[in-house]
Amino acid sequence: MRTRHRGLAASLLVLALGATAVAPAVAATPSPAGNGPALTAAAQQLRLPAPTGPYAVGESTLHLRDTGRTDPYVPEAGGRELLASVFYPARAGSGVPAPYMSEKEAELLLASRGLGGLVEPGVVGATEAHARLGAAPARGRFPLIVLSPGFGQSRFTLTSLAADLASRGYVVAAVDHAYESLATVFPGGRVLPCAACDLVERTGDAGMAEVARGRAKDVSFLLDRLTGHHPAWSYASMIDRRRVGMAGHSIGGDSAAATMAADQRVRAGVNMDGAFYAPVPDAGLRGRPFMMLGTDVQHAPGSTTDTTWDRDWPHLDGWKRWLTVAGAGHFTFTDMPLLGAELGVKDPSAPLAADRSSRITRDYVAAFFDLHLKGIPQPLLAGPTAANPEVSFRAR
Secondary structure (H helix, E strand, O other): OHHHHHHHHHHHHHHHHHOOOOOOOOOOOOEEOOOOHHHOHHHOOOEOOOOOOOOEEEEEEEEEEEEEEEOOOOHHHOEEEEEEEEEEEEOOOOOEEOOOOOHHHHHHHHHHOOOOOOOOHHHHHOOEOOOEEOOOEOOOOEEEEEEEOOOEOOHHHHHHHHHHHHHOOOEEEEEEEOOOEOOOEEOOOEEOOOHHHHHHHHHOHHHHHHHHHHHHHHHHHHHHHHHOOOOOOOOHHHEEEEEEEEEEEOHHHHHHHHHHHHOOOEEEEEEEOOOOOOOOOOOOOOOOOEEEEEEHHHHOOOOOOOOHHHHHHHHOOOOEEEEEEOOOOHHHHOOHHHHHHHOOEEOOOOOOOHHHHHHHHHHHHHHHHHHHHHOOOOHHHOOOOOOOOOEEEEOO
16 A cells, blocks of 8 residues: 555646746656556665756755845845745865755645655755765856746756756856745745745736736845845856846746846746736847747747736847747646656646656756856757757748
């Protein structure tokens, strides 16, 4: 009976980790891939794909409090708090393996989905993330990329992308925004409720727009603390503050545009399958480059499911690309398909294989930032390629 419970838990895990997408992006229930790895996955080590760049990857965690800004969801909490996992190019052989998330966070995440006791939290928390705590930084100065997760999700869902970008020569700060996720443990063991979820339940799209604009303020504060005169991160000197980009999934993608509209320091942005609840300004983004990467179901040109991409595309006034991925689901651009594959789970709403999901997301996001933050020509972004038949282009 224990084995059957583990198989059931595996079949539910991807949904459990990713089911808080806000309409129009809703994940369908995945199904087990037969009597294979799903039956024993809870006793195995889960692994994300290894990073593809030449650098080893270090990781450290920052806890920041903006004493000049009261938390917008829970004013009595005082200053706005952020947690950031900072991934960075490191020297090989230094440091110790970093966990994917803490066992407590994994426990909370599973319990919030009714899976407590069915999947061991330690299995999820110990997922191999290919980053090392206390790793010595590589020599040099590197562009900075901020990553913002989907609504209700934690920064951990973007770990694979973050580690891969760091291995390619970027400092990457993946952010948890206080009171916006379901399973983040803040210093002192504090578990903050998703007060933003309550706001959105009451106010709908207007609340989502408020979340995106609030995240823009969060990111501006984070940039102050990473690139200012008295930085909060020990290795801040390796950041080239003239080269800053931002990408996000779902509402995090909307937040990338909102941040660019408010903060000139962010030179390039990527929206991964997020509706523009906070519209791109009519005046544009002051000529800065922006890329939209989404599903062909939700975000193909002319879609009636989410009309905000068609509405805001003309307002992007710099270099721009609109890419859609055939067979992708809303969580294709996160770690969810990868963990599902490790557990032998298939999501019928997203037939694209996990390895293709990961490869497409990593390669196109890295190509975008290599072009616009490093000035390296990228034929991959010029148009469709035979190696990536799933990806369709709109460039004008």
